[in-house]
Amino acid sequence: MRLIIMGPPGAGKGTVAPGVCQATGCRHISTGDMFRSNIKNQTVLGQEAQGYIKKGQLVPDELTIRMVRQTLLEDCRGDQFLLDGFPRNVSQAEALDSFFAGEERGLDAVILLVVPDEQIIRRLSGRMVCPECGESYNINSRRPAREGICDVCGNKLIVREDDREETVKSRLEVYHSQSEPLADYYDRKGLLLKIDGSKSPEAVTQSVADALRGI
Ligand code: AMP
Numbered sequence: 001m002r003l004i005i006m007g008p009p010g011a012g013k014g015t016v017a018p019g020v021c022q023a024t025g026c027r028h029i030s031t032g033d034m035f036r037s038n039i040k041n042q043t044v045l046g047q048e049a050q051g052y053i054k055k056g057q058l059v060p061d062e063l064t065i066r067m068v069r070q071t072l073l074e075d076c077r078g079d080q081f082l083l084d085g086f087p088r089n090v091s092q093a094e095a096l097d098s099f100f101a102g103e104e105r106g107l108d109a110v111i112l113l114v115v116p117d118e119q120i121i122r123r124l125s126g127r128m129v130c131p132e133c134g135e136s137y138n139i140n141s142r143r144p145a146r147e148g149i150c151d152v153c154g155n156k157l158i159v160r161e162d163d164r165e166e167t168v169k170s171r172l173e174v175y176h177s178q179s180e181p182l183a184d185y186y187d188r189k190g191l192l193l194k195i196d197g198s199k200s201p202e203a204v205t206q207s208v209a210d211a212l213r214g215i
Helices: 013-024 031-040 044-054 061-075 090-099 117-125 165-179 181-188 201-213
Strands: 002-006 027-030 081-084 109-114 127-129 136-138 192-196
Touching: 002 013, 002 181, 013 027, 013 081, 013 109, 013 201, 027 031, 027 061, 031 044, 031 061, 031 081, 044 061, 061 081, 061 090, 090 181, 109 181, 109 201, 117 127, 117 165, 165 181, 181 192, 192 201
Parallel strands: 002 081, 002 109, 027 081, 109 192
Antiparallel strands: 127 136
């Protein structure tokens, strides 16, 4: 399957994605994770992207599209993927369409997680992540067994720099102005599956699985 999962920051895309990938055999491709790994490894791409991410802005399309194109066409050979965090604006969506130009088959579905802004702000202010394995926790809803320590790999948890309140506000503004119009773009193509993302991770994962069974 060729799938996209979209929604505001903190909607639960990264939480739901592993379950979807397990059920469908898709590979999880998260552009946010790819940028964070490039920043951690101090690559040229990481250095270029860092400043934008810190401010809660989008990394320029040219860099992002090149990175995704390479991963999709070389590593996944164009198939069996769940894109998380890409596309984030209409030009990126058009670029993605162009990767498959000439093929009869395009995307299979676009999952949109809908969560109100107030809930997003509450969720992100309690989020902690493991900088090693990427596992995500929340002081309100999903605490690690040992305070501040990752259950999966035992590393110390951190607060993502772009989860600070001011940056979260910028990320939400960017989402509403640039990414939300994508919902119409994909709805017009008959690909959009709208899911209530305000429920528990288990309930949201189940709703996504049910919706995918119908396509
Ligand atoms: P995420 O983990 O998906 O919330 O992404 C974290 C940050 O990485 C975003 O706030 C952007 O600065 C950057 N980013 C991730 N995906 C994209 C994209 N498709 N286009 C531009 N910037 C992106």
